[in-house]
Amino acid sequence: MSKTNSPDAEHDYSGGLAVIAADKIQDPGLEPHRVRMTDKSKKHEKAASRQVTAMFVASAIGSAFAIYAYFAFPLTDDLGSVRNNTVLLGLGITLGLLGIGIGAVHWAKTLMPDNEVSEPRHQTRGSEEVRARAIEIIKLADSESGFSRRKLIRRSLYGALALFPLPAIMLFGDLGPNPGDTLRHTMWKKGTRLAKDPTGTPIKASDVTIGSVFHVIPEGLADLEHHKLEEKAKAAVLLVRLDPADIKESEERKTWSYDGIVAYSKICTHVGCPVALYEQHTHHLLCPCHQSTFDVTDACKVVFGPASRPLPQLPITVDAEGYLIAQSDFTEPVGPSFWER
């Protein structure tokens, strides 16, 4: 190739698997410019120029209207005022913006030259001369600093550079405490009354009719000064009364329910959403986030969806006054799975 003689020759790259056709159809060059109406007719040019001006004027009107709307439509206790303020202020600003935008684009498309121009483009890689100089600079820097030569300096620098970010990582240690066994325990303990969410009034067994469902929190949760939501996020329970004949109970859990009343953790064993939807005729609990479905009659085993483990059951009974109480905490961690559970 003749162009390799010149120092500025573009590099020849391998085409790999490309087939470079010898008989490629010849490039006829750029298409001839198509003349627009605004180029050949004074009338059209004037019209376009008027349209652009009109757009810019409309924009100014829009902006002025937005300022007017800011004062003319204040916010009051009436929620309708929020809508008026949002819509009218917004539409004013919209006109202010679109007027400028459409005007400018229309200007460019109708009145500015639309002749396509071709400009040369060079390969990204530097010319041989430039590359040689770059290598020369690197070599010079290396010899002047002795980077390659002074092994001890270089290696100790690597060591220092490897260690210096570590303190920064350590600094994040106090972002949160070690989880410890917090994930294994909830507020429930022996004798805690089951209370309605969110009022906190205790629930009598006699108030729970067949087929009814209660969203339950431990009594006393509403009065917590601190960590109310953290406790609630673990202790939330769903209470359902079933016909005892419908319940399939294992021997060890026979005593965990009271007269057909069963209590299960409301926190999904998938990723922790509240399993808040109860379908009465199938006795299924459905998580609205990812549709894991649990069968209340069968120890809340998973019948559908991405969850794997049944919802943990809260062993319950009644106290002397007839209020539902917990026999103990849950016997397994509630909520999403984690490594050590």
Place this chain on the structure above:
Amino acid sequence: MSNAVQAKKGGFLAGTANYLDERVGVAGILKEFGRKIFPDHWSFMLGEVALYSFLVLLLSGTFLTFFFQPAMTPVIYDGAYGPLKGAEMSIAYASTLDISFEVRGGLLMRQVHHWSALLFVAAAGLHMLRVFFTGAFRKPREINWLVGFVLFVLGMAGGFTGYSLPDDLLSGNGLRIIDGMIKGIPVIGAYTSSLLFGGEFPGETIVARLYGLHILLVPALILVFIVIHLFMVVIHKHTHYSGAGKRDDNVVGYPLMPVYVAKAGGFFFIVFGVIMLIAATITINPVWNYGGYDPSPVSAGTQPDWYIGFLDGALRLAPTHLEVTAGGVTWAWNILLPMIVGVGFLAVVALYPFIEAWVTGDKREHHVLDRPRNAPTRTAIGAAGVTFYAALWAGAATDLIATNFKMSLNQVLTSMQILLIVGPIIAFFITKRLCLSLQRKDREIVLHGRESGRIVRLPHGEYIEVHEPLDAHDMYKLVDFADYKPTLARPNAKGKITVGARVRAGLSRFYFEDRISPVGQIELEAAHHDHASELDAEAHKELTN
């Protein structure tokens, strides 16, 4: 001296220009960039939309920071929104309500911010698809593809961190899901969750932490990567579509000044204006309807913002009972598998340019874009990827599809699971065949001209449709594309056929076994010759009859 005199003559503008040139060398900058050529095509505006939505995000977001308080301390609400008066909620949620109901234009700005965030990720995604399907990621732009990919991921990160700030019921459940996913990570899960939330979920710190990320770190990173992205566009100069006069060693289009200053500058205002129009008229994220975050209630039909949908869908599509407990530890595969699928999909997207470059072995620079049909296998892979993403995405709406179309949730989910596996394969084959057919049609048109719709009866009774020959410029568009042929696995210098060589040969077969070459000059002339003799014969017949 003479400069100063000239400046005086030119008045204020010239004076300013002179002042700036003598201090920041503005003349040199203008000389370099003022008449820089940019090619014109509607699809090049998608990236612009993303850029401008980001600017709108910065503007509206800064406004919101003046009013928003990122604290989770519980307060009793006593603001303008009646239905929630007296309710206990976090300061963050209360200040979001205040922005919506007590700051003039506050709700408007919240909606501008939310809509432009949705638009930013959408435009970035469409821009990526444009770059993918036209092969704009090929050398020398592979690294810029990665930069763009990082921007897309940062966009999702910015979106999610912002979505969580109002501390409403919906976003709180979103965080709950994140917490559940983090806890499912082997070994470090529970610790990581505790570090992130400052103790047990939800804690009182997460909103403030996400706020720091959302208003400082993420936007700063996005800004840096946008600068790198655009810097590389300047270095490479923009690609252009194949067509007459457009080559790898030139760039064809209009000059920056004045055409693109007006067009792109105007387009910023149009994008901003359209976002403003949507924000003024269409409610988004009405947090006052949801209430503050409480771990116990949740409403049916919970949905993340659209760009997180594919990850949520991945979670939903995991089959039941994947979790394994062995040796006292829990492998939550129902969480890990979706995470691997989501991250794996993104990884393939990020690495695709390098995979294709390795298969083709093409080291040339490409500045002329492919028409999607002219790279059938790539286009088919893209269609498969889009289908895969769409199946995951639709998976996040299984419950809504089931309730709206009165179908069984179980069947919808099973269909989605099947679609996720089978859909991409079907999409691949259909797309590839479509591309090849379109290429054949192009050849047909080049060789025999366009069907004119004019039917002519020849003297001997035969009917023919007259084909009009193509204009040279139109024709060139149809024949100018890169053509590759598959290679065989060849032994290396030691005479061994390596595994890498085998894989590469296999992949090159997969890519280029079915290939349609562009029409060449010889072929074209032969076809014209046929036509010519046909017409001669007809003319002869007509004369003799």
